[in-house]
Amino acid sequence: MRKRLVILGGGESGVGTAVLGKQKGFDVFVSDKGAIKPQYKEVLNDNEIEWEELQHTEAKILNADVVMKSPGIPDKVALVEQLKVNNVEVVSEIEFAAKYTKSTIVGITGSNGKTTTSLLTYHLLKDELNVGLAGNIGDSFALQVASQTHQNFVLELSSFQLDGIRTFKPYVAVITNISEDHLDRYDYKFENYIASKFRITMNQTEKDYLVYDADDKVIEKYLKENKIKASLIPFSIERKLEQGVYIDNNNIKLTIKEQTLTMPIKDLALEGKHNVKNAMAAAAVANLLKIRKSTIRESLSNFQGVEHRLEKVLKIQNVQYINDSKATNVNATFYALDSMQVPTVWIVGGVDKGNDYAELLPLVNEKVKAIICLGSDNEKLKYVFNGTVDVLVETDSMEEAVKMAYKIADKGENVLLSPACASFDLFDNYEDRGRQFKEAVRKL
Template identity: 55%
Template sequence: MSNIAHTHYPQSGFLAILGAGESGVGAAILGKDKGFDVFVSDKGGISDDYKATLRKEKIAFEEQQHSEDKIMQAALVVKSPGIPEHAPLVKALKAANIPVISEIEFAAQYTDAKLYCITGSNGKSTTTMLTYYMLQRGGVNVGLAGNIGKSFALQVAREKYDVYVLEISSFMLDDMYQFRADVAVILNITPDHLDRYDQHMENYVASKFRIIRNQTKDDYFIYCLDDEETIKGLSLFKTEAQHLPFTQKQLVEQGAYIDDQKNIIIQVPNKDIFAMNMEELSLQGKHNAYNNMASGLIAKVQELRNQTMKESMESYVNIEHRLEHVACIGGVNYINDSKATNVNSVWYALESFSPDIILIMGGVDKGNDYGMLRDLVKSKVKAIVCIGKDTVRIHESFEDETEVIINSSSMQDAVEIASYLAKKGDTVLLSPACASFDWFKNYEERGEKFKEAVMSL
């Protein structure tokens, strides 16, 4: 059974691809393999690696512009998740009734693999990687794609997996219509990227709930019972899928919960019960207990053995740039959380460490509401070192909560200031709450620069 509910998309003709990143180039290769006449267009520059790939595959492309007259001839358009709905070209395509879809939607038509799809404002990458790790250890022939790893479309074109674990962002979901997830997961919904949703939380929530569209009674919907916005959304967005909630606040008959002995209990209908003490998890902290519950529920649906699940949850090592321990120098721990590009991620990070924290934060502000961090900053943070161009709002938000807020001129400078302020037993935490595009290419480069600066202390 295809993972597209009812395909109405053209299966041949002129395919235009907007954006030549990982997803765009992958979609181009799949399109070529399926017999489309493919043209890739990027308004910015295309990296040398991707250009070399496109040339090798003999796929036509352009950079630094969109040839609108040409693109408007397309039978189908696959667009990068980074291009907003209100971009003039996207509006023109939609006005002309040319279907504009995401790489995930495009590729799902061509695979009958099971699709386990994970979204949420926080914890997506950790949960996706943990699930992938667990399934791999359980001997499942599994691919990893979406917001992470190699392009889904490229893997559908050139690999043969039985299952894909997909990390899915709201931007991807916005361009998904017929797509069907065998297992859909919403970890949590907190304000993020509101600049793309006209500053309306309900638009962002609606975007996240697109993950359950087209699900049938044979599919599963996994979600957090403790998350306010998700629970509000449940009453608005209905699905026939079997519900598997997870919670740390109550008991549930099916789903996942924590018992009085601090055991995570996972119960899925017609499968044996899984139990494991929270102390034994390799990823500690309240938020990681949620991530483990969500991954554990997927593993149960996949009928993994309890032993495999337990060993995986004990041995999994977190991904780079997410609460990554860099070094302990002079009794000070340095933590790289560069992937924390929103306020809620920073809240999680601060919650994970004991006082005293020197927090390095800042960058391109996405309309952040720093209010939710105030109490934690007051109780745990002894100084804030600002990075990036735009530091005014950080100063305004936290001037009453912490005695020291200092601007820095570079990552090297920020780390040096932080190490000067830190005493034995303190934690220096890079957790920016912002996008990285002012000083760095992406959050990975920001994290690498942080690690370099720490190692050169």
């Protein structure tokens, strides 16, 4: 009797898992409460996989042996609760696919910087290793396991993906940082979200590695209070480390076991303190996977940045427009504001995820000349920032926000889109928000 694999969500991870499941002999069924995109329907039909959209037929779902749930579906949904009552195993794509590969896995998580660190790590490895890039980024991990023979994988992992793992174990785990995010999915308890991030290391052994930011108080506190089996590789821009990666005389200095590497910060392709940390994490991974020092240095100096992350769009009348739409939480916006060197018109707002904007007040006082709120509900922003800047205006479209910024900004200043919020009130996702910003700037 073939085992039944039911997949909730017919997006990238769902369809990838369906293809891998079919290949491994499962009886596969894909169910999506929304509409499935035409390109995904084509893949499902080509592979003769049964699917439904715009509904969940419980009779076809509750008889599963294993369910792969899309990371966007909360655990508290009635259907998922019912599956758990029935003792049906509910896993993430990462958990399902990892069972079918013997590849060396690098897993990267964190509240901010995980996309840049994942892309940067992949960039450092790809010249010398056969490596795939997946997880929250690119083609699905499951599809790559089904169709390609990578000996190594770099996986960008969200807390939602980590919530669905049981036995998944990366050889190298990276935690870039932990700050309040997605608290609406974690009962508004920060400790639940922290524990979720640390699931990345829960199955690691002494032979595996955990690379982490030693300046992050949340991470440091967790490590003091909880036993971690993996070998710890810290990185820091605040203090020297006997083992790990740190700053010495404006050089990044890496010392891991007997290996050492030195590189001037000025040679890094990416600017900003947060990117120094991303580079440190990526360099540590590359060193652990035995990439040559010359390759690490060269790759760190020629890496092209990530779209929607402090992306310089255009200079108009000597005003620099910067797209940081990927800043969907307060901590990411903190980094963005911190890196501004001239007075800045700040476009902020969207769907609040339980944000505490107060920690941005010192930076707003120092760097921000005007605030443009862009969201369907700006009350919290207005409450926190009223009185800190001379100009605070509300807009309800990207075009209007950009036109307003154009009027307010003077020569030599910046206009920064760094929303600190999710995008789903006015946009499809943060990419759509960033593209609309760039489009509106080009129309000025």
